Amino acid sequence: MGERKGVNKYYPPDYDPRAGGLNKFLGTHALRERARKIDKGIIIIRFEMPYNIWCEGCKNHIGMGVRYNAEKTKVGMYYTTPVYEFKMKCHLCDNHFVIRADPANLDYVIQSGARRQENRWDPTKNGQVVPETKETQKRLFDDSMFKLEHGEEDQNIANSAKPRLAKLFNRNEDLWADSYTANQKLRAEFRKTNCELNQKTLKDKLLLKKSSLDIPLLSEREEDKKYASLLSMKLTPSKSILELTEDIRKEIILQSSLPTSNFSRHKEEKAMKILNSSKKDLGIMPKRSSSEMVTNQDIKKPKTSLVGDYGSSSESE
Structure with a gap:
């Protein structure tokens, strides 16, 4: 686009080369619409997202590499390096997020409107090649003995990694043969x-x-199913279904098979006293022999007993 604009410029008939250039003659900026806020120290650039973020407006994920039209502003200096701030609008909502350059740590810092997706790790702990720090580089340049020791250490690491790399290579060859x-x-x-x-x-x-x-x-998760079943049965979620079923089974086994009654201790002692007494006291007649059988006339005579006579009738009636 820039090359096309550079070779296809239109010079009006009243153009004067002494004006210093076509842009100065027309009163426009070389960046055209991208410099509409140049009076405020802001220019519009094409900014590429340096890492994955979460937008705080719509809570959506924005991947690394997504490009935006950002307002670039100079906000300070880090020694002789300018510190720039970039403001852009989310393409999924009306939220704006601000990202500032961090030259000290060679990184970008989110100021507002977004949240960084944390997936960083220490490269020294997973066998990655880590660039040397400035202090190490300076010591390698000045100290010959340290340079020799450092080189031998790197060689030992490379030799120890060779079997593992060969194993991975062979596995890859077998898998994709x-x-x-x-x-x-x-x-x-x-x-x-x-x-x-x-x-x-x-x-x-x-x-x-x-x-x-x-x-x-x-x-859906197994934990959600468990709590849903507990809520439908109106039970407390302190125990699982199997534990509650086992408690109910034990309670049923421990219950008495006979119906419950209000049989007190006093009534139990009274009943045992009556059972231990003689049969005569209970109103039970002893069994008689055939010679002692009474006649029908004797049977008709009322006899006194402990058992009441209910529903008896006489011949006169």
């Missing part, structure tokens, strides 16, 4: 995953339509 079969398995796995995602999306849409909701649904 048949590229067609490997590609076929990989594509089959992708198709399976894509089918599962489509089914889950369709199920979520049906559930949202049934509930008349418009919210994003999260993935």
Whole structure:
């Protein structure tokens, strides 16, 4: 675009070369619309996101490498290096975030409007090649003995890593020896995953339509199922379903098989006293022999006993 504008300039008939150039003659800036805020010390540049961030306005993820039209402003100096600040608008909402350059740490710092996705680690702990610091470089240049020791240490690290690298190389060669079969398995796995995602999306849409909701649904977890079952049974979530079932089973086993009654200690002692007494006291007649059998006339005579006579009738009645 810049080259096209550079070779296709239109010079009006009243152009005077003594004005110092076409831009000065027309009263425009060389950056044109990107310099519309040049009077405030702001120019518009194309800024590329240096790392992954989360927008605080819409809570969406913005990946590293996404480009924006940013307002570039000089806010200070780090020794002889200018410190610039970049303000840009999120392409998914109306939120603005500000990112400032950090020359001291060779990084960028978010000032407002966004949050950095933390996925940084120490490269020395995972076997990565780490550039030497300025102090180490200076010592390597000045101290010959330190340079020799440092070189031998690097050589030892390289020798110790050779078997591991050879093992990884051989494994990679064995795995991708048949590229067609490997590609076929990989594509089959992708198709399976894509089918599962489509089914889950369709199920979520049906559930949202049934509930008349418009919210994003999260993935279902075993813990969510457990708490949902506890809430449906109106139980406390302190115990699991298996533990509660086992407690109920033990309670049923320990219960008495006979119906409960209000049989007190006093009544129990009274009943035992009556049972231990003689049969005569209980109103039970002893068994008689055939010679002592009474006649029918004797039977008709009323006899006194402890048991009341209920419902007896006489011949006169």
